[in-house]
Amino acid sequence: MSIVTLALLLLAEVLVAIILIGVSIEICSYGWKKSNGIKYSCLLLSLLLGTASILGLFAAPAYFFIQLTEKGL
Numbered sequence: 001m002s003i004v005t006l007a008l009l010l011l012a013e014v015l016v017a018i019i020l021i022g023v024s025i026e027i028c029s030y031g032w033k034k035s036n037g038i039k040y041s042c043l044l045l046s047l048l049l050g051t052a053s054i055l056g057l058f059a060a061p062a063y064f065f066i067q068l069t070e071k072g073l
Contacts, residue, residue, distance in 0.1 A: 003068075003071075006064055006067050006068070007064075009060075009064075010060050010061065010063075010064045013056055013059075013060035014057060014060055016053075016056065017053040017054070017056040017057045017060070018053075020049050020050075020052065020053035020056070021049075021050060021053045021054075023049060024045075024046045024047075024049040024050040024053065025046070027042050027045055027046045027049070028042060028043060028046035030042060031043060031045075031046070
């Protein structure tokens, strides 16, 4: 992969993570107004999405720099 492709992949992964964090917040705010069963289900889904997106924010730059060091750039 070229450096431009890696940079675009990094940008796309970061944008997806930011969108997932926003969706996670929306799910949480929707579920907060509902009954307890739905509230806790929405909070769990929100927590899972938020965790996945945070891990994606850490993994994307790590993958980018690993690829750079393997190429010797």
